[in-house]
Amino acid sequence: MKHPYLTDDHQMFRQALRKFLDKEAYPHFDQWEKDRMITREFWTKMGEQGFLCPDVEEAYGGSGVDWGFSVVINEELEKVGTSMIGIGLHNDVVVPYLTAFATKEQKERWLPKCVTGETITALAMTEPGTGSDLANIRTTAIKDGDHYVLNGQKTFITNGIHSDLVVVACKTDPKAEPKHKGVSLIVVERGIEGFSRGRKLDKVGLHSQDTAELIFEDCRVPKENLLGEEGKGFLYMMDKLQQERLLVAIGAQVAAEDMLQTTIDYVKSRKAFGQPVSKFQNTQFKLVEMATEIEMGRTFLDQLIARHMAGEDVVTEVSMAKWKLTEMAKDTASSCMQLHGGYGYMEEYKIARRYRDIPVSAIYAGTNEIMKTIIAKNMGL
Template sequence: MSHLYIQKEHTIFRSALRKFLDKEAYPYYEQWEEDRMIPRSFWRKLGDNGFLCPEVDDQYGGSGVDFGFSVIINEELERVGSGLVGISLHNDIVIPYIIAYGTDEQKRRWLPKSATGEIITAIAMTEPGTGSDLANIRTTARREGDHYVINGQKTFITNGIHGDLVIVACKTDPDAVPKHKGISLIVVERDAQGFSRGRKLHKAGLHCQDTAELIFEDCIVPKENLLGQEGKGFQYLMEKLQQERLIVALAAQVSSETMLNQTIQYIKQREAFGKAISKFQNTQFKIAEMATEVEMGRTFIDQLIVDHMNGKDIVTKVSMAKWKLTEVARNIATECMQLHGGYGYMEEYEIARRYRDIPVASIYAGTNEIMKTIIAKNLGL
């Protein structure tokens, strides 16, 4: 399939990445799933080979290339397994905050080691009582002299265990009206006094991706770790959620493509009643339906990627993509497992893992219900 944003250098890059993943990821992925953790050594190998932080300028240790390279990294990681989502979050969700809102001093301090894999990043928005309603977060950051004192708790944090650098959404002005104007982003480093990890959370899927609770008890952070301006945190989050949702939609699309291709291969080999199950009309209709959904999804996401790279406002369409493509992926996972029969429920077949991993895509980066609310609002309803 030809993508609108792909040039010759992207193709060469994809080939190199695939060779790397064939050697360093595919053979070990199932063990990582059993261990429920991706080793830090893999992050370092990614960094050593130039597969982390591609958009970071070369003066800060990155490659300074266009978003198309990030797309390729996301696609190829998703083909290995959805549990590698933490790398995508590091590259294309957290690091862009530092690129866009960080001072030159902050960039020099954090970006080079992020590009090598020495620093693993996370972003902490969700709290035990607050998910999509970010304006009502309760974590506070009180300014005292030359530092902030942070108190609160975050949960469902991707890279929560490995994270060395966490962008924390907190209230620097709890009395602000409207509430969202009191939110700021503060970067908390691993060794910060008063910062600790809670439970490593055990999830229904994405087993190798570490997810954790984070606890801040009179956590002391230098005032220089404020990202951007006080009170602008909610605005920054809204600006960057467009790319985050695009990444989630892209991963869902690739997962759908992968599940469909694997199932087509399986039904051609599996026999029932003396012939391959691919010869049954019901099977053919199911595959035809899924193939059509996948083709339409790829066309839509490719155009969105181009629009995003050209700086266009795609908030409405990316909300559509995030909702629709994650929903399609969930349906395809169910249909493909059914077409695998009893074997589809066995761990030795990848469809079982995909079936577990895909449902959360309709929850994180804003639930699909929130996506529909955004769409409706932007349509003037």
């Protein structure tokens, strides 16, 4: 049966990426987790091999291929560990803002270095007092001659420490009614006076993924760094959230698949009462239940990716996938840890890290409660 979006070219690309990750990621990942940071050297190696922003046009250094190649990248990085999500955010969340809304001059200035890994990007939406309620952000950018003066604070920013280019959601018109019409996007570059990093946040999981606070104090940003039109920032963010949430669903699905296989391998090798743990009916039933849920998730997800690639509006279905697959992955992590017994609680076993890393997927890119609200609205409830 023909796959809904993958071709032989995608499979060849996957094999090349796996070979690269076997050499450049897997042997170093535990150290990155201990150091609480993925090295910039890894980013530039990804860029050198064509594994960053593959769908960017060739004119700006990319390969101009379809989004299926990005799906392959995200799946293979998730197999290494969820802490690799910063690369997916760069490739498939932040850079698409530039490809969609930047001027030709801005694209020429920013995109080539995003493709090589010399420039790492971040998206600064969330504030200490504002998460999903983006219309009520408090960071302001007031025009002053040829500049915007940016003031405010952002938190939970993925790639916050490494980032060289930050797309910042801010209020260029704090008095606008309705409030969302005052939101704009401004690109802040590393080194601009008034832009600084706050704390590198110490998280329960995702240890090697750099998450930080960003601070803007009378930060003067050239007006040429406005992304798109003033007052359209909220609409731009809504336009791009479909792909971001789909990325989270992909990560959750792959994490669940990986946890299941890891656990199957473990219970086959672990013996209790004179036989492998896999021979006990409880173990078999638990694994069968998980395998069924995971297989159903994969079927739903693959057709959804194909529809997204075809340009369809699948906001409702993506919201369903985001909440359902992340909850499924959380349940899988708990069940798989239980089947590992005491060893599942040891850091040397991969399931322990998965157990720590997966819960946040139900929170970022819009909480699962927000997903249900979107679905309910689109159902006419």
